[in-house]
Amino acid sequence: MFGRKQxxxxxxxxxxxxxxxxxxxxEDSYFRGAxxxxxxxxxxxxxxxxxxxxxxxxxxxxx
Amino acid sequence: MLFRxxxxxFRLIGFYAGKVLFGVGLVMLLPAALAIVLxxxxxxxxxxxxxxxxxxxxxxxxxxxxxxxxxxxSHGLTAVALSYFVVPxxxxxxxxxxxxxxxxxxxxxxxxxAFATTSLTLVNDLDHLSRSVKLWRQLMxxxxxxxxxIVVLTxxxxxxxxxxxxxxxxxxDERTAPNVLPIVRFVWRLTLVYGVAGTLALWAGMILTGxxxxxxxxxxxALFMAAFDSGGFSLHxxxxxxxxxxxxxxxxxxxxxxxxxxxxxxxQLWQGRSRELLRNIETRTIxxxxxxxxxxxxxxxxxxxxFVDFGPLLRHGLFQLVSAHTTTGLTTIPGRLLVTDWxxxxxxxxxxxxxxxxxxxxxxxxxxxxxxxxxLKGLRxxxxxxxxxxxxxxxxxxxxxxxxxxxxxxxxGAATMLLLWLVLYxxxxxxxxxxxxxxxxxxxxxxxAxxxxxxxVGIVRPSLEWPLKLAFIVQMVTGRLEFIAVFALAGYVxxxxxxRV
Numbered sequence: 032m033f034g035r036k037q038x039x040x041x042x043x044x045x046x047x048x049x050x051x052x053x054x055x056x057x058e059d060s061y062f063r064g065a066x067x068x069x070x071x072x073x074x075x076x077x078x079x080x081x082x083x084x085x086x087x088x089x090x091x092x093x094x
Numbered sequence: 095m096l097f098r099x100x101x102x103x104f105r106l107i108g109f110y111a112g113k114v115l116f117g118v119g120l121v122m123l124l125p126a127a128l129a130i131v132l133x134x135x136x137x138x139x140x141x142x143x144x145x146x147x148x149x150x151x152x153x154x155x156x157x158x159x160x161x162x163x164x165x166x167x168s169h170g171l172t173a174v175a176l177s178y179f180v181v182p183x184x185x186x187x188x189x190x191x192x193x194x195x196x197x198x199x200x201x202x203x204x205x206x207x208a209f210a211t212t213s214l215t216l217v218n219d220l221d222h223l224s225r226s227v228k229l230w231r232q233l234m235x236x237x238x239x240x241x242x243x244i245v246v247l248t249x250x251x252x253x254x255x256x257x258x259x260x261x262x263x264x265x266x267d268e269r270t271a272p273n274v275l276p277i278v279r280f281v282w283r284l285t286l287v288y289g290v291a292g293t294l295a296l297w298a299g300m301i302l303t304g305x306x307x308x309x310x311x312x313x314x315x316a317l318f319m320a321a322f323d324s325g326g327f328s329l330h331x332x333x334x335x336x337x338x339x340x341x342x343x344x345x346x347x348x349x350x351x352x353x354x355x356x357x358x359x360x361x362q363l364w365q366g367r368s369r370e371l372l373r374n375i376e377t378r379t380i381x382x383x384x385x386x387x388x389x390x391x392x393x394x395x396x397x398x399x400x401f402v403d404f405g406p407l408l409r410h411g412l413f414q415l416v417s418a419h420t421t422t423g424l425t426t427i428p429g430r431l432l433v434t435d436w437x438x439x440x441x442x443x444x445x446x447x448x449x450x451x452x453x454x455x456x457x458x459x460x461x462x463x464x465x466x467x468x469x470l471k472g473l474r475x476x477x478x479x480x481x482x483x484x485x486x487x488x489x490x491x492x493x494x495x496x497x498x499x500x501x502x503x504x505x506x507g508a509a510t511m512l513l514l515w516l517v518l519y520x521x522x523x524x525x526x527x528x529x530x531x532x533x534x535x536x537x538x539x540x541x542x543a544x545x546x547x548x549x550x551v552g553i554v555r556p557s558l559e560w561p562l563k564l565a566f567i568v569q570m571v572t573g574r575l576e577f578i579a580v581f582a583l584a585g586y587v588x589x590x591x592x593x594r595v
Contacts, residue, residue: 064364065287071363071371072352079351079381080344080412083388087408094396 098594099586103169105161107586110173111180112155118181119148121233125188129226137226140191148184168582175583178238178571182206185234192227194218196556199563206567208234210574211242211457213326213423213548214539214566216556220331225312231327232319239323239353239457240285242574244278281357284364285322292318292349299342317342317424321349324457326423326548333425340409346424347416354380354420354452362495375492376453379467380419383450387443388415394439411440414549418447421459423548433535433551441551445538448547449519459546459573461515465508467492472505514577518544522569529559539566544573 126141182205190201200216207214208231217223293314300310313329320327330336334343362370371377391411401407410426417424432441451460475490482488490500522540527533531553539553543566572580
């Protein structure tokens with residue numbers, strides 16, 4: 032009864048670090064990272080295609 | 095000390111394998127529903143039969159084998175390996191009843207190939223397979239691809255500390271284990287987002303190629319499952335060439351790359367840490383490997399005068415290479431062309447790409463980039479030790495999420511796994527050579543099966559000798575589960591055979 036309060040607000044007991052990590056992982060805001068994540072994968076593939084295009088151009092010239 | 099499993103061990107393993115079978119039986123109701131909607135009556139019946147059998151046996155296992163004993167790592171690993179062998183026995187029933195498979199073994203092979211995300215196929219007349227059966231092949235891949243990631247995250251991450259060398263080459267962070275549930279949730283969210291985005295993009299591509307909206311949607315969702323889960327089953331015998339669309343091929347390449355990225359890396363990227371892409375040892379290794387191999391593939395294709403123009407060389411050469419390296423198995427050329435038109439160097443490089451594979455903790459198979467990266471780092475460290483003065487302190491580091499110091503046991507673990515992979519590849523290859531196949535073709539097919547890729551040069555076909563079918567089945571599951579789970583299952587089998595129970 033006189034212990035520190037659970038939950039949010041003034042005097043609330045801070046959550047255990049593991050619990051904080053867990054709640055951060057399960058937040059819906061995670062979806063906000065999707066465009067960045069997918070964009071990074073698409074850019075990586077594009078980079079690969081560009082390098083391959085340069086290689087192909089050289090090979091087409093040689094042969 | 096001898097390994098003597100008792101009744102409780104077998105009950106536990108059977109209980110959890112039953113759970114998996116029960117779940118797969120329920121998933122079988124999806125193609126059953128599609129078959130009913132599309133009026134594919136015979137297939138609807140065969141799916142209901144398969145689902146009922148799987149659910150009944152799964153439920154019976156859970157009811158009669160329930161045990162209060164706690165699940166240990168060895169139980170988990172053995173249950174997983176057993177599931178990969180037992181579940182296809184039931185999952186292949188609709189395939190067999192479709193009439194497109196010559197025997198139960200062929201249907202079982204197909205089912206194992208799907209769950210192992212290999213995509214080697216023994217189907218007769220794929221083009222006329224019903225849509226519901228085609229959907230089931232894709233769904234099996236999806237379950238196998240995602241299932242193995244979740245297994246790696248849960249069982250294998252926990253096993254990393256106990257099984258020592260075999261798994262110290264894995265990127266599985268020890269901290270993964272307590273946080274498994276949220277990470278599994280993240281895997282599902284990631285798959286959902288990629289599923290929606292990838293299917294929509296492919297759908298647009300399909301409609302541009304002239305497919306109708308419903309047909310296009312079916313093809314788009316099926317190809318998403320094939321590409322993202324590194325599965326590789328296609329809906330037509332012409333594979334991706336059926337669509338004659340550079341746009342579709344480009345989208346598939348992005349999805350294949352995404353599937354070969356570890357979920358830990360996706361997690362970092364989704365948190366806005368894009369620099370991880372440049373610093374991660376696995377992305378660096380794969381990027382270097384793909385570029386180097388593409389140069390050699392290009393030289394091979396140029397020499398054999400297969401593709402000497404810029405466009406076809408880039409389009410077909412890169413697509414085949416990305417498909418091989420991500421162990422997906424989708425292709426834009428008939429497999430036989432690899433033998434007749436691609437010369438020697440280019441197919442050999444595809445074999446190398448398949449052998450290396452994708453990242454640990456992804457849906458891809460193969461040796462995995464982390465092990466190649468760690469071995470190269472170890473080699474560099476040892477070379478520096480030789481070159482520098484004896485009292486020099488040499489510390490080699492690598493980056494996976496954070497900077498880490500390379501430890502001897504990690505290099506040893508990676509080397510052990512590399513050796514096991516090479517033995518797996520060579521065993522299947524030599525067995526095919528024993529049956530009279532050319533050594534290069536045999537190695538191509540063996541590496542394709544072991545690394546869960548599915549590219550083929552024509553050895554795997556319905557008339558393949560049955561011992562080779564069985565050998566490839568074992569190879570596919572062993573490669574998919576990365577040895578230790580299959581070894582654990584073998585340990586139980588040996589103990590039963592020897593009467594040590």
